[in-house]
Amino acid sequence: MSDAVSNSIMEILPDLNRGDLPHDASMELDHVIQAVKETGKDGSLTIKLKVSAVKSGSIEINEVDIHAAVEAKIPKPTKRPTGFFIGRGGKLQRDNPNQLQFEATKGAE
Numbered sequence: 001m002s003d004a005v006s007n008s009i010m011e012i013l014p015d016l017n018r019g020d021l022p023h024d025a026s027m028e029l030d031h032v033i034q035a036v037k038e039t040g041k042d043g044s045l046t047i048k049l050k051v052s053a054v055k056s057g058s059i060e061i062n063e064v065d066i067h068a069a070v071e072a073k074i075p076k077p078t079k080r081p082t083g084f085f086i087g088r089g090g091k092l093q094r095d096n097p098n099q100l101q102f103e104a105t106k107g108a109e
Helices: 009-019 021-039
Strands: 044-053 064-073
């Protein structure tokens, strides 16, 4: 690897995905931050770069393709379960079948 040159990621990022990568990553980061604030759970944002050689028929590789992707793991809120009572015949119901029912009284003041 003679004549090695250091490539700055900061110089490459603005060109990836036709210039959309920084904007897309920023939007996803905003979503992750908002979800973390709402849920109190951890989230993450990953920028993946896959570098592939472009084969041109010669032995030396003079070109690469960079495939960029933004992957966000947005935490989901915890959903509370809905409780049901098991009534006659196994039918699910919201009211406790063993609780006494009060009858409405007419003209009660």
